[in-house]
Ligand code: FES
């Protein structure tokens with residue numbers, strides 16, 4: 001079957017199978033910035049934005065993306081570089097496994113919440129597993145990025 005959607009500002013028509021998850025379809029179509037990790041909805045590595053909200057693409061059936069606005073890291077390179085620089089400054093880039101998904105989640109948070117509280121930030125990070133840090137560096141980096149005291 002075919003679905004029509006918008007990916008990173010371009011209208012696309014993609015062939016999908018009923019059982020395929022969006023992470024696979026995006027990667028098959030060249031969006032290799034979307035990473036695969038656990039593929040069970042637990043690590044956050046596959047995070048993309050759907051209609052500007054962070055979504056785990058390994059748990060989202062591709063057919064549901066009909067008519068949606070999809071953003072992958074390829075479509076937000078300047079913002080991703082900015083977010084990444086704040087994370088690096090706070091020493092958050094240890095093994096780097098969590099970084100692609102974390103960056104997309106932070107970009108989604110910036111779009112949705114102007115002045116997040118620490119609780120908002122913590123809630124936003126619940127889908128992004130980082131096995132190397134205790135999230136303290138991420139919290140510092142996000143607060144600095146968003147000008148939160
Ligand atoms: S690959 Fe999607 S949550 Fe881990």
Ligand code: FES
Pocket residue numbers: 092093094095096097098099129130131132133
């Ligand atoms: S830096 Fe290693 S999992 Fe986050």
